[in-house]
Amino acid sequence: MSGNCNIALVNECIKKTPWDLGNKVLYDLCANYFTHITDEEIIAKVWLIGRSYAAAIERRKEILEDINDDFYKLTVVNAFMNSEIDGYLKKISLFSLNIESIPSILKTHKYLIERVFDITKLEKRSFSSKYLHFHLPNLFFLYDSRAMSSLRQFKLKLSNEMENIIEMGSVDKEYGRFFCKCYLLQQNILQETGTLLSPRQLDNLLIYIANAKIKIINHQ
Helix, strand or coil: CCCCCCHHHHHHCCCCCCCHHHHHHHHHHHHHCCCCCCHHHHHHHHHHHHHHCCCCCCCCCCCCCCCHHHHHHHHHHHHHHCCCHHHHHHHHCCCCCCCCCHHHHHHHHHHHHHHHHHHHCCCCHHHHHHHHHHHCCCCCCCCCHHHHHHHCCCCCCCCHHHHHHHCCCCCCHHHHHHHHHHHHHHHHHHHHHCCCCCHHHHHHHHHHHHHHHHHHHHCC
């Protein structure tokens, strides 16, 4: 692994941040309303997670005449309530993050991407990763362009087993590759520093690297 991911940097990314309380609100929301049975719980989770993480579900390929309130109350609620997402989440809720569980975790992510695509006509892989992360924070890595960019600075060679997982038809290839590299980075950091970063802490690391790069560019 390259990228100067030393103990000092790892320790920096496991410290408390000003965002912890806000994230706790979202974690608690999903823990207390884990399922998708009522319109209130569906709207609250989709709305607050999407808006908080710049991945609002109402951003669609084609904006029709329906207003956003109706889109949430009718389209979003129906899509989630009539989906099988609760079955997928229940199945993996007791899993640990390891090579054996990765296919089922990624299958859940692609299932949500497909359900959201039905109502937005966009592949909302960032929204899907973040939405699932707040339901099962130890299983899902948070995907977005900044994290993806930072991840590229590490030399991470995936195993043949991981490459085969990514090629499965039940996996979104872009998120699958990102996920597997995050998992490999997580395990490499554990081996090198003795610290097992959670998906949230690994995201802190990647965003820290992205922000540091921006600061360097701005001061050139």
